[in-house]
Amino acid sequence: QQQVKQSPQSLIVQKGGISIINCAYENTAFDYFPWYQQFPGKGPALLIAIRPDVSEKKEGRFTISFNKSAKQFSLHIMDSQPGDSATYFCAASRRAGNNRKLIWGLGTSLAVNP
Amino acid sequence: DVKVTQSSRYLVKRTGEKVFLECVQDMDHENMFWYRQDPGLGLRLIYFSYDVKMKEKGDIPEGYSVSREKKERFSLILESASTNQTSMYLCASNTGGSSYEQYFGPGTRLTVT
Numbered sequence: 001q002q003q004v005k006q007s008p009q010s011l012i013v014q015k016g017g018i019s020i021i022n023c024a025y026e027n028t029a030f031d032y033f034p035w036y037q038q039f040p041g042k043g044p045a046l047l048i049a050i051r052p053d054v055s056e057k058k059e060g061r062f063t064i065s066f067n068k069s070a071k072q073f074s075l076h077i078m079d080s081q082p083g084d085s086a087t088y089f090c091a092a093s094r095r096a097g098n099n100r101k102l103i104w105g106l107g108t109s110l111a112v113n114p
Numbered sequence: 115d116v117k118v119t120q121s122s123r124y125l126v127k128r129t130g131e132k133v134f135l136e137c138v139q140d141m142d143h144e145n146m147f148w149y150r151q152d153p154g155l156g157l158r159l160i161y162f163s164y165d166v167k168m169k170e171k172g173d174i175p176e177g178y179s180v181s182r183e184k185k186e187r188f189s190l191i192l193e194s195a196s197t198n199q200t201s202m203y204l205c206a207s208n209t210g211g212s213s214y215e216q217y218f219g220p221g222t223r224l225t226v227t
Contacts, residue, residue, distance in 0.1 A: 104156050107157075
């Protein structure tokens, strides 16, 4: 059972276009929603994250939109560049005892054509 | 900068061999994690450790064990490697408690033949 559903599995965008990756969750106990970026040959790295008390967070060309009532959140990459080509993972975090549990989406492979 | 290092980038082992994957972090982090990454399956948690000598099973612990004798080092052990354990293995760490961010190593690509 996939607790965090991510789509699409792969995405091809032209340089300068907007890349949009969507995620949905069920468990309302999640209270932190990060996006990780992974380049080939590297481990994932935190890109941007949002709490459910805000509807949008922007960092440079990257924006998270969050819809609490729909239990959905999405990553928008504006003015997509070839250097953005990577795998993107959404995730959702909740408390688990004294620590936090991170539930991952399955990932989206983004290719930005020059 | 947080640094998580993994002992090997690529490893080729034979079926039935005992395999050790080592991970070291230099930020005095409490928590350490082992994931495997397979195409279309995302990141799946194998084990994590929240303190020295403490461990908890993740989502797919079967066929694996772990060891954490020192705070900075977390080892993943495949007691008897099988071909279905061919995968990318990622180690991560964080400060624990309410910490959200996980810091990843570069991964070890393990091939079992």
